[in-house]
Amino acid sequence: MTDHAFSEAERAAVYKAILSRRDVRREFLPDPIPEDVLTRILSAAHHAPSVGFMQPWDFILVRDLGIRQQIKAAFEQAHAEAAAQFEGEQRETYRSLKLEGILEAPLGICVTCDRARHGPVVIGRSQNPEMDLYSSVCAVQNLWLAARAEGLGVGWVSIIDHAALAAILGLPERVQPVAYLCVGAVAFFRERPELEDAGWLERTDLKSLIHHDRWGERD
Incomplete structure (x- = not known):
């Protein structure tokens, strides 16, 4: 190890944010997000690689109820x-899942x-050329982890047509939506991902995903 490593407490905080991050849907509270907290999580996103x-x-902050209702309608379709x-x-299980918090969260952020x-x-x-899209995803992850450290929940609404979302938000043709995020304080954070608790899928064993030098080469 080198002198560049964080302290033990600092490392623990980083890993805690990573391991306790959840995709939040139904646990949102209506409380507004303090402006200083919002500035910090956006700054974290802006410092992504x-x-x-x-x-x-760019970050579009969506508070207007009418716009969020349009986004909700696009999600429903x-x-x-x-x-x-x-x-x-499987279809019935899928229909029973709560997969967004568009109207429940006090804020939407489109990255x-x-x-x-x-x-x-x-x-x-x-x-x-797709590396710019990957960069924007890094900004999403930074925002998500910073929000968790601030006690805020984030839910990524991936079930939405990006063309519909772009039209609702008035995006120029050159600008592509990467993520619509529901953000806000929550009643609680789940111990495990909701889809894992619902029996949809289990977490894959890390060892089965590690290869050495070439695909399929394992210990």
């Missing part, structure tokens, strides 16, 4: 389309990616 230091993200792809008992920021040539994108 980005390819070529292009910082392609996508949710119904998704349900039709499952069969039998976007400006795919034209800093021009057509950006360091690190010449071979993999």
Whole structure:
């Protein structure tokens, strides 16, 4: 180890945020988020790594009830389309799950990616142009972990058509929505992910995911 390591207490705090982070849906409280707390979690997102230091993200803060109702309607349509792809008992389980908190959370944050920021040539994108999208996802993760450290819950609404979301929020053509997040104080955090508790899937054993030097090479 080197002198650059965090203290034991600091390391514990980082890992606690990571391991206790949850995708929150039904536990939101209506309390508004203090502005200083909101500024801190947005600053954490803005300090995410980005390819070529292009910082392609913007953050749309959605408080207006009418706009959130439109987003909720777009979710419901996508949710119904998704349900039709499952069969039998799995479909019924899917329909019973609470998969968003769009109206319950006091704030929605849409994290976007400006795919034209800093021009057509950006360091690190010449071979993999999607790296700007990955950078924006890093901003989402930073925000999520900072929110957990602040005692706030975050829920990612992934079941939504991005074209519909872009139209509702008036995004320019060059700007792509990456994540619509429901953010707010919560009544409690679950011990385990809700889908794990519901029996949808179990956490995969880490050892089964580790390869050495080439795919399939394991201890």
